[in-house]
Amino acid sequence: MVTIRDVAAKAGVSAATVSRIINGKGQATPETIARVHAVIKEMGYKPNVVARSLTSRQSNTIALLVPTISNPFFPELARGVEDSANSYGLNIFLCNTDDEREKVRNYLISLRDRYVDGVIVNSLNVTEEDLEELHSHGIPTVTLDRTFSSHKFSSIGVKHREGARLATSHLIDIGCKRIGIIRGPEDDSTAIQRLWGYRDCVKNFDWFDQSWIALGDFSVKSGYLCMKELFQRHPDIDGVYAANDLMAIGLLKAAHEWGRKVPDELAIVGFDGIDMTQYTNPPISTVKQPAYEMGRMAIEELLRLKKLDEHNWYAKKQELDVEFILRESSMR
Amino acid sequence: MVTIRDVAAKAGVSAATVSRIINGKGQATPETIARVHAVIKEMGYKPNVVARSLTSRQSNTIALLVPTISNPFFPELARGVEDSANSYGLNIFLCNTDDEREKVRNYLISLRDRYVDGVIVNSLNVTEEDLEELHSHGIPTVTLDRTFSSHKFSSIGVKHREGARLATSHLIDIGCKRIGIIRGPEDDSTAIQRLWGYRDCVKNFDWFDQSWIALGDFSVKSGYLCMKELFQRHPDIDGVYAANDLMAIGLLKAAHEWGRKVPDELAIVGFDGIDMTQYTNPPISTVKQPAYEMGRMAIEELLRLKKLDEHNWYAKKQELDVEFILRESSMR
DNA sequence: AATCCTTACGTAACCGTTTTCCAAAAGCGT
DNA sequence: ACGCTTTTGGAAAACGGTTACGTAAGGATT
The missing domain is CATH 3.40.50.2300 (Response regulator)
Known part of the structure; x- marks a missing residue:
């Protein structure tokens, strides 16, 4: 496996510089940038996502909790989420909770531990404390068809x-x-x-x-x-x-x-x-x-929150129309 | 967040010792073991899974690739996989490929990068080279309803x-x-x-x-x-x-x-x-x-391979009966 | 020419584990 | 009491990134 240090060595710069160039942070001369990019391409370098997660506490992954994928409504929803997430280069973690408190808990813990970037919840047995807990770890949430009185949690529902x-x-x-x-x-x-x-x-x-x-x-x-x-x-x-x-x-x-x-x-x-x-x-x-649309909107909302600083999160409660x-x- | 070093400090040992005790490797006096465990419990320490992944190149996660969750057959299969995986403390990554080569490729790459512990494939457009590639990274595979002539890949199918x-x-x-x-x-x-x-x-x-x-x-x-x-x-x-x-x-x-x-x-x-x-x-x-059963068996087979050394992997091709x-x- | 700002990039610490190597301590036989 | 082996556990280097901080070079300002 080729690491960032390998790239750095070959390009004659330090690992820090390569990192900065990859992430577009700090400055560098056009020449250096070009050279580093050339070496990256030449060596086929790809940043290790796990190592990245460790420092950044992010994972490029968002989770979707649904009660069951056996009801075709949820797969439809999931597709909306997935398609939309993919278009932003995000992976999605599809979690089947069977609406069991135990499973919900386990998932939530496991997701937090993996530094998911956000959680979309369409499942019973998720408490306000659960969401609070995720928020305290900087993980934004959107509930689907579940609204809590608190103004802190974004939700998307239908009438x-x-x-x-x-x-x-x-x-x-x-x-x-x-x-x-x-x-x-x-x-x-x-x-x-x-x-x-x-x-x-x-x-x-x-x-x-x-x-x-x-x-x-x-x-x-x-x-x-x-x-x-x-x-x-x-x-x-x-x-x-x-x-x-x-x-x-x-x-x-x-x-x-x-x-x-x-x-x-x-x-x-x-x-x-x-x-x-x-x-x-x-x-x-x-x-x-509008299942598919709800999924799409959930991702949008999550990304909106992500862009904001954790302390500035203001929830949006959206309600969509149904059609007979x-x-x-x-x-x- | 409480880290392994915090535990070590409080227990008056080194981080290495704590790690060894947690993972049951190497030896330690019963007293040290007891003390460390006590401190772990007291401080509510939980190893960081991401950091673990980084060194161990494992993730406690296995992936399931299905063509679509909109066909109820696959959710049923997924449940078999999931239930069984959960019973071993494994998380599952459910991936919807729509049988598109592009999506399959992306998933496979992303999964490898995340150090998944195994991949269950029930999806078209997965090639022998793809599986080969996973194997070369030490990731075992089981195909469902897809068999390749090579004796290297385990598969489970039905008649x-x-x-x-x-x-x-x-x-x-x-x-x-x-x-x-x-x-x-x-x-x-x-x-x-x-x-x-x-x-x-x-x-x-x-x-x-x-x-x-x-x-x-x-x-x-x-x-x-x-x-x-x-x-x-x-x-x-x-x-x-x-x-x-x-x-x-x-x-x-x-x-x-x-x-x-x-x-x-x-x-x-x-x-x-x-x-x-x-x-x-x-x-x-x-x-x-027997969808559920197939899912269950896939996990079993994956675990069997995991236990073996990568070089000793010998594939099993299993075929189940159907029922009219x-x-x-x-x-x- | 001295001072100050910016820019470009390196050094080193850090994220939280695991693991290799090594040293101290303990157990044992004589 | 002395070597010798075995235990026990510590120090430090991984794993592969990011980032705070620092510094040297160059340009602008006075």
Whole structure:
């Protein structure tokens, strides 16, 4: 391996000079610069990133924490992050947390130890203290779909509640009289907002009560099981809003097994806008989140913070619009 | 940050001694060991992983290259790798290559520079020279579903051809008279093997010729488009084997739009065994690959190589069985 | 000509480990 | 008590960079 000292020797300068030239710091005569660059090229020198990390406490890497890559929404998000990061020459560390506190902790520690340059968090079980801790080490963060009251943390979210309202009111508009919801986990703030959006639209109907709410966990299977539950409780149900697309897909299967025609006897709307919803039978109406765009923005925000001095960090809270996509599952 | 020297000072020994004790190398009196450990605990000392990497040329990290995490098969595989890696205290670096040579190259270089301890490759566009290069830097590799003739590289694969035969012969068994295939990309060896398996079963029928083969790219959309193509070419088609599940899902939609009843007028079988196939309407028969298990085995193999001296590396080529799963899409 | 500023670059310390080599201490046999 | 081997642990040099500081040379200013 060729080191900076090898280059220095061959170019007849000191290692410090080579370092400065590489990093464009301090001055040097045009001749020296040219000579050093020539030698670098000739010897095929490449700075050792690990050694660099040791002194600079940076790693050219940013981390993305997601709850699971098994839900296609997250890969889409990850691509946004990755493409954008690559365009800046940054590597990304994709971390699957399964929303388990233990895994989150481990990742966070390991990431800090590796001097990651920033962390994008889209995962439950990350506390304000965790972010605080990263900040105290000079590591900026951006949360996705998680906001903390503190003004210190940047976040990017979408209008979940509004999206849920779009979905639910659409069901009402097409004539559904009894609308259920398959909600997401209780400790998930996005799930809660999506539930609220639904509530906003149905709370004044006299048929509405808690029993129209089924508790899912965002998996296909839970959508399937919850739908069966709803059928049992309310044979007269004629519309369902699933708080994410995977559950909507499971739900579709349950409807089929239960012998309900979609959309005529049961209208369905999902949430997320994953690709698969176009290909189900029938295709599922959904509220599309700009996943890719969110990923892109997260990187931008991280870089904005990086440029600032740690003490001047001021958080930005951004909220993106969602888009309702009408498909057969709710066309009457 | 507390360093090894801080610990040394407080314990009244040298940094070298602390290092030796931590790593269990060389000897020390039980008292010294106990004292050092006590101080480590008291001060909350944790070795700096970056500094460690610099000297040891290791990083406690292994990388996994996959073509895309958007195909649910790969997340499943990734989980196997990750869970297993975690149980050994290893971090994993998940790399999305999109099967682009450029990205593969960049990742490989970046990974080598970061002293990854091993690389698991399940991606096209990785050449024998790439692996050779990693080996020359002491980095062991395991390929997944890619085998090179050289005996130097360990690999884990599944019996694609056999799986394709299972699928195709099943279609024949249930009475299909005209069976098409939606194959995968031409440069993908697994796609080729799966095609062969199909050919093995149909080549002797007099109806068979090239026109029963449609060229897909393993995406849902391509399954959809290819099926339309097949319908146009062969209105009498009554069975299709899709070389992966995503394409089978796309195909299902095409069948529906074309007004063909599945399975009665068109029987369908996929490949991979992704979860989603259980939830389509109808559920899709498939050939299940032990994705999780493959991931697990890849780590095991990597660790086996790590323990050996680089010069003693002898490759193992393992091939796992697939399992045919019968579902409604091909039940008559 | 003396003074001061700038520029260009070298020296050496540093980042936090590991590891090689070596010396002191301890154990052992006689 | 004396050599001889084995333990135990320290000093210092790696690993491959960055950077604070210093200095010599050259130019401008008075």
